[in-house]
Amino acid sequence: MTLRRLILLSFISFPGLADTLPLDKLHLPDGYKIDIYASDVKNARQMALSDNGILFVGSREGGVISAVIDKDHDGKADEVLIIAKDLTMPSGIAIKDGDLYVAQVSQIVKYSEIEKNFRALPAPEVVIDGLPDKKHHGWKYIDFGPDDWLYLPIGAPCNICQTNGGDKFDNPEFASILKYNLKSKERVWVAKGVRNSVGFDWHPQTKQMWFSDNGRDMMGDDIPPCEINRVDDEGAHYGYPYFHAGTIADPEFSVDKNPEDYVAPAFNLGAHVAPLGIHFYHGDMFPESAQNNLFVAEHGSWNRSKKSGYKVMRAVLKDNEIVDYQPFIEGWLQADETSWGRPVALLTMPDGSLLVSDDFANVIYRVTYQK
Template sequence: MGYLPRLLPLAAVSLAAAIMVTPAIGADNNLGKLQQFKPTGTPTPESVPQTGTKADALRENLKQIKLPQGFKIELYAIVPDARHMAVEPSTGVVFAGTRKNRVWQITDRTKRRVADDVVAFATSIAFKVPNGVCFSPNGVLYVAEQNRVLAFPAAQFFGEGGPDVAAGIVVPQGKLIPTEFESFNHGARTCRIGPDNKLYITLGQPWNVPPKDKLAALDKNGLAGIVRMDQDGKNREVYALGVRNSVGMDFNPADKTLWFTDNQVDGMGDDQPPGELNRATKAGQNFGFPWYGGGKVRTVEYKDAKVPAGVVFPEVEYAAHAADLGMMFYTGSMFPAKYKGGVFAAEHGSWNRSKPIGARIMYTAVKPDGTAGETEVFAEGWLTPNGEYMGRPVDVQALQDGSLLVSDDYAGAIYRISYSGAK
């Protein structure tokens, strides 16, 4: 759609000039101007103060977080509504999506491992639920919105200049999913570039459990699943089905398999069904929803329906209703050896449970054969003993030094977990 990722190894200025553009049509006139490298007249982007009473209060709250010996957690940035994150591979600039209308650019200029600037990114564009952000290895930022996908070459440099940035349309507005399936429920997408250089996107479906007469349309479009496409939006295909609402995925660098979390069906009781961490070993696999509400627990609505052949059950069953979201494989060198190659995952915390659970970071070891080992709590304390949330983790990403960032959309912050103990 007027965008060629294979041109991206060029320097930033040459890169911007090399993008093939097609003038946009429709309501988003500013996006059309950006594709032609024309200014939009948008005011200077808002910035977020990083000092003051809120920063002090967040640092005080972090004293309640429990971590393994030798680890510490600190405030990295105040970022309103911070959800999924992407770390630019050459500069370490962090971008954070939201479930509202903002993408944030977070810059640590002095490498003190704390943000100096937090500025709204590409404010000349009208984003709608820009939750999913991810980088290609050669530095293109992809933003997966509720029903559109955009691409931003050299985002960290163009974003420094103000509201106008180089932008390309990967999937036009209204073409990621059929508009009839747009919903405020399960509309937050996540994205990753796979080992095959394709763009993968999770597509949650809008129901708790979908009506049977909607299944064919969901399957056709990859909702309740994961789709993949070329980085220019071409050659789209459904990669995985039977996924209720995945809001986190990553590829295992060891064997290239795709792992993803999945949120289970609500209203089935406090302790069932379990949350999921899944492993896809090839295209076309079905992960059991809506016949199963989570794990091997059958849904009431589909308890008598025939289950598709070859359903893949989760590698890990998490606590019920903990709301497992962002995840990543740890490849850094800062943490002790036991964490190398394992999975960190964020639990957002429950709403559909009489006694809240979650609001923590989990760790799952991965065995040499590529399957899941033991799972344990890595960081907790955002949920107080009396059931109040001080924060709700959404995503985990690693900085270049091997430390771990944790986003929190409730407190509006990103934290940094580092290790300085004996390895």
Template sequence: MSICKWIAAGTLAVVLSSGTALAQGNLDKLSSFQTTGVTEFTYVEQGGAKAEAIRKTLAGINLPDGFSIDLYAIVPDARHMAVGPQGIVTFVGTRKTEVWSVTDRDKDRAADEVKNFAPSLAKAIPNGPCFSKDGFLYIAEQNRVLVFPAAEFFYESPDVAAFNVIPQGELVPPEEESYNHTARVCKLGPDGKLYISLGQPFNVAPAEKLDKYKKWGIGGIIRVNTDGSDREVYTYGVRNSVGHDFDPETGDLWFTDNQVDGMGDDIPPGELNHQTAMGQHFGHPWFGGGDTRTNEYAGEDVPVEVVMPAVATEAHAADLGMHFYTGKMFPAKYKNAIFSAQHGSWNRTDPIGARVMVTFIDAEGNATMEPFADGWIDENGEYLGRPVDVTQLRDGSILVSDDLAGAIYRISYSAQ
């Protein structure tokens, strides 16, 4: 039976199918190209009062000269994004139970349709979508990774071709499943392997967990073949990374990391890290961020060689998604620069973050970060939006997701 509902926080009319239970068992059917019985989608209205309220906020966003920001799509709980190689659809993860497909059918650079993807599959924190160049969509959930071949084709149907890469319960041990720091992200590396971040669930990882976490890559970044085989830990000493990308010139991995809470307003710094070799260690839990030692391990010798961050960011700004810019729309100085999202502080006396940053890397590899788009914190210290991720459309504009406003913004450039 179909029912009508309204998505909270606006007047978004939707239609939700409940014909067949969205059970885990449907994955077996979809992997065998069988129908599940689910026939309808949840659709998100793209106009109305909510859209007008978002546009009012965007009128106050500060950008460099020549840049403009517009509402691209209303997407509830919008987190990390993956633009299809054909440019047909953008998939948007959430920290809840939905992945959204966003389509701009008339190519006016605003979405015509937003609907849930693969509604016959139950999902748990499907935060991290990423694409291979040949059109395979990977989605990293709390404790599994799925692949959807030809997702830009199959997304039009409630039933989609779907297969396990890492089955449920095998991304991390089931007893290590947590409600904290489990928003995974993924990216296909230049070696063709799939890189997946695994945040550790504590503020500071306890000593009794370290050996287990090292083995599994919890508090690090793992990589696997695209069929899930040959798992190995690529990165160690990470507290909770929710954004990574590869330098298009060198192939090096860069990633953001959220650092320790409870040490005060101004320490420790957040991090943008640059990894040049497999197995490097980035300091957690001995360091809380940058060269600031954690209280829990302050008296101990550091038993590993630590790579310090390429950029130490402002404390508690919460650096999340990031993307190397490879488009042709923006001025030449932005070529191969990193655009990254700061989600904003949750426990700082004076809020900070809630902005898009840009990082320039010079010929010697030195990185310098500065604000690119801000204004999502008003004069009362109230958040009007909280950016999560940055990605790029084929025309060279960039998209920014916002899980507070439930929206995706498009930033474009014109010399006029």
């Protein structure tokens, strides 16, 4: 078993931890409050909300899909139910026209009429099959875009490698973001040269897609930065494995390559902070200053000598550019380098509150605002 695998397994926590979570250690801007929305949600990753308010939650190491039910709509779950298990890294989920879509490593499946059937799921329908089966960066974040196509990333099956024309991983689908028209079965490249994106969203006003990307390891503590990217032209190449963060040449793969041939990030983050879910806030509860802000879940580093990330950040945009990047929730990482939580994904609720999943503490948080 590799060192990376051992470290990742050590991040999986156990049921009951939520009863003793030190929420008082979390720091948010004035007026904001954070509470537990649901506990014992195994390895909570991406979330999707049904029309009638049932929250479905994917997992990665957990291999399960959970349903979270707030029966009395008081902002705290009354029931958490595992509805599917023994799946292969079902991290990404999405709901479309009442059906639940689940991303496993090599396929996307659909559970029809999920609100009607979630307590006794029928066999799923395979809607996309034959995706690469490599588990390294094989877990996915999925969603339907404003064009009703299903978007999904396929991470590089390595830390750093050539995936288009390489000897070992010769498959152009690796290190990219694709979109599928499920009716016509058409496939289109959204972005190429993307090492490992585990989160994307569309600006509520411009409908333009933004996505996170995790930078490569083993170049030191401080390079390369992780990235936030913007899709200006579908099919463009974002540099991996040749250049990182726009201009940092890879020592192995940048020979005879020009950084100007690739799209530079919209914004560079800290090295190894591991941005996963990114989410444009679009509710009515938060103040006007938070509208259309891009919230970023920095899951946190796994091999940096001094840990980084472990927080939710807020990116402020002006004229389609990030002009400020500030902490929104911090405190999961303590001064002694221990951590008790790792944020993953974000979701605006109908009442305007913001949910944050945590695959380490096995909980869903709910952030509210009051003047």
